[in-house]
Amino acid sequence: MAVIRASCSDCGDVELTTADVHVRVCTADNQGTYLFRCPICDMTVVKPAEPRTIDLLVTSGVSCSMWDLPAELAEPRPEGARFDHDDLIDFHALLGDDAELARALDTLAGR
DSSP, X not given: OOEEEEEETTTEEEEEEGGGEEEEEETTTXXXXXXXXXXXXXXXXXXXXXXXXXXXXXXXXXXXXXXOOOGGGGSOOOOSOOOOHHHHHHHXXXXXXXXXXXXXXXXXXXX
16 A cells, blocks of 8 residues: 655644545546544644646545536626625514514515
8 A cells, every 4th residue: 555645734844644634626627635633643634736646636536526516606696785684684584573574584585
């Protein structure tokens, strides 16, 4: 089994096996990362990886998965004012008043 040297931002250089590392590649742009759990501090470390590094890791036996961008990123942006903190407070108050909530729902339904 290959020994992989990587770096944890807290612990410095660490040695890992191929079973300790996982590669992820985005299907939209082929950008890749590799991740591992630091054997010293037990934190998950995620690092960007160039295609050459990804190829080397996968050829060495590191597992690889592909992922897709969320579909919501392709949706058109809604028009109008952004929902802010004050809107959230107003919505919270609305949920606590059954009569006001019923009126708001009727308005949305066009009644």
